[in-house]
Amino acid sequence: MDANIDTEGDRMKILKELLIILGIYYAGLLISDLISGFFFIPGNIIGMGMLFLLLNVGIVKIEHIKHTSGFLLKHMGFFFIPLGVAFYVLFDVIRPVWVEIFVVLIISSVFVMAVTGKIVEILVINADNEEVE
Template sequence: MKILNQLALMLGIWAVGEYISSFIQSIVVIPGSIIGMILLFILLQSKIIRLDAIKEISDFFLQNMAIFFIPAGVSLITSLNIIMDNIVVLIVSVILSTAIVMYITGVVVQKMINRKERVN
């Protein structure tokens, strides 16, 4: 019963995120699941929800995360012709975005290291 209560809590937060997303869609498009994760983060950080209240169900989701990638993989297989038509654009996008993420990560880490050295 405890896991069902935890699942109901998580689904409730997701539903609130979807509800908020439907209202702000005319201003900015943010998926309801993202808003739900932000809400969950805020609720956990403000200690409105204790980590114990969702520990078992979140551990279950983390341990079985691969299951959630199956629909995306199937979708990729069914869209293989679209992917092949745009393979050059996709490869360039992946290479550029990876390089940009690596560069920004390096800059941020270097700044954090320098800040830590100044503090010590």
């Protein structure tokens, strides 16, 4: 993984962190399968929500997953390769509706940026007001 991971203890720590992340991921997949008769939520989304809740409650500490999650974030671009390959392979299917897909992507991206900007603006104003008090 990293050049500074030399000892057996470091390797075991990385393995433990990876098992925590994968355990939460597979728990999300299991929950997704269990609720699929009622409505569909992808297992990876449920897993991310579970990880978020476990981190906020304090059951999982950042230190428990710090190195492995840092490695995964550092190499995130690698995980987009399957998307690019699928786009290339399925381009004949996508070709008739590529304009609509492009428009939806642009509109949704602008919407997400605007909402995120507004939320950050509100949070900064609230933080400034708390400092004044």
